[in-house]
Amino acid sequence: MVAAMAVLLTGCSPEYVVFNPVGPVAKTELHLIILSTILVAIVVIPVLILLAVIVYRYRDKPGNNAPYSPQWVDSKKLEIVWWGIPIIIIAILGAFTAKTTFSLTKPPENNVKPITIQVVSLNWKWLFEYPDQKIATVNYVNIPTGVPVQFELTSDAPMNSFWIPQLGGQEYTMPGMAMRLWLQADKPGTYSGYGANFSGEGFAHMNFKVNSMSEADFTNWVNQVKSSSPALTMAGYNQLKQDSLAKQQSYSSYPPGLFNDVVMQNGGQYMYKQQMPGASDSTGNSSGSMDMSNMDMGNSDSGQ
Template sequence: MPHLPPVASAARVLKGRWAPLALLALLPGCNMVVMNPSGDVALQQRDLILISVGLMLLIVIPVMVATVVFAWRYRAGNKDAAYDPDFDHSTMLELGIWSAPLLIIIFLGAVTWSSTHLLDPYRPIDRLKAGQPLKAGVKPLEVQVVALDWKWLFIYPELGIATVNELAAPVDRPITFRITASSVMNSFYIPALAGQIYAMPGMETKLHAVLNEPGTFDGIAAHYSGAGFSDMKFKMLGMDQSGFAQWVERVKADPRRLDASIYTRLEKPTEKVPVIRFATVEDGLFGKIVNRCVEPGKPCMSDMMGHDRRGGGDPHSMRPGSGSPPVNDAAPMHGDKAEGALLKDPGEKGTSPHQSKERLPGSPGNAAPGNERNRDMTALDPRSTIPHARAAGAADRA
């Protein structure tokens, strides 16, 4: 057999039965960012993974060991093993089978409940890292995030700048992300910083996080959103305060301005978009993106919903009462039971014209404040919803 050079010998080993072990030897060179993050929130999430796996292994490992022990001890060739064909119950065995999983489930449930509240993405962070609480008066850096097809737009309202496919933040300063999307649902995810949070058109989600180490980190779209999804990536730059200030100055040196007309062009689907920087941003642009009214003359969703609460009608005219009547329009003026506005939440009251119902002999209700029967004591004033009735009422008053 001819002598093979070292490279060829290694190739034969990789192709042989030892290939899996050879590949395992290469794993230490991988950067498992989820298990080695650079942000405190992601670090706490990593700890949850380790705790969960450890709790499961408390069951898995003993079961695997017991399987081998039982198979060896009670093998056909072991004549010394006890043989008890009438065995049907063991109190100690039952306690072990049920108590250990039950305790693990209780502990895991407690950890899950507490971490769900402590790591809620909407909850502002109260520490920079373990043992270092957040000082009072520290203002988070707000970053407005828009998932476009197929790129990421970042707006810094405090600084008046914006970037595409490049995110920067100072180390050890809280970050508040306000997240939305332009057309389809997506997912904003920086593994080294925090868990993923969805971006949805016409809605705003939030994420609070902090970066504890400088460096360059990968950000991705973690939800399939079409043809350019695989290249919808960006870099997050973590730097000290002076480095971040220099980065801001570089962005402000760019002559471009992000306004509604530029955004509508940016919103069109494009792939593999390089970094774009904008020195200035139109005021209120993010709010228009969330409310889907960037185009001139298009009514905003918030205005339309408020208009609907006031009575509906033509959304372009925004004239209260010009269309469908307000809610609770079926309430009779002198009926036995009104669909009362008192059933509303406090924030909803006043969105429809209601009046206190006239107390009639034998009518329901109770004079005691807070009595449940008092929920029947409201009615809709028909003069506020029917134009000719309003006119008739005005004539009567005249």
């Protein structure tokens, strides 16, 4: 009863954003959550009903005429039921989960040119780099509405988890590794992002805002940042990555190759490159594949 009340009361809160998706990735994941809930309910609800029936029917009381079979060993029919149904449910859930997971490794839409945003988690702040626009922000990220965004993720601090609930599921940020996450917002608005992995004293304040806007407004914002914001120097980055809280900031430029340098200096054994033909990395070079020839998953400082 307490668990049911907690779920219902939380569901009434506008902050329960997982059930309010605004992008194709989050909508796909919500469908998977609903399917999982239905499949689990097929088992849980009958079990709870049977529990109540058994407790009432076979309780110890005077005159109880329930059959007593002390030599009873097993029932093939019952074993088929309580093993067969879970196996079928797991098979269905596994098939849909695998299909959904692989579908989300690609851009949500193929007829729109995506953008790339490189993300570095720091203690206790988020740095966002725009390799095509050559600008950077701290603790907020602007994206064009209806455009797939490939987030490239790493960490220059303890491992964390990048999560924008209304746009999609979370992805780890790990020192020495570059992870990928495709997301997209289908309508303009401001959405909350979180660091979903405990990382120390300032963890509770490690949040950021995602502003979805029209492509025209996005272009105007980029031009405004380039014309009115200071540049992020290497000395500025070294100061930024120190353990501290930070307000929202914008930078008209940042050191070339900063994201890849962060990956490599933390033990990375490969250089992450764009998979989209003609996309540019943070050094301005065009690339069309991910070089994994020297990839060593075991060299991540944080592990998983």
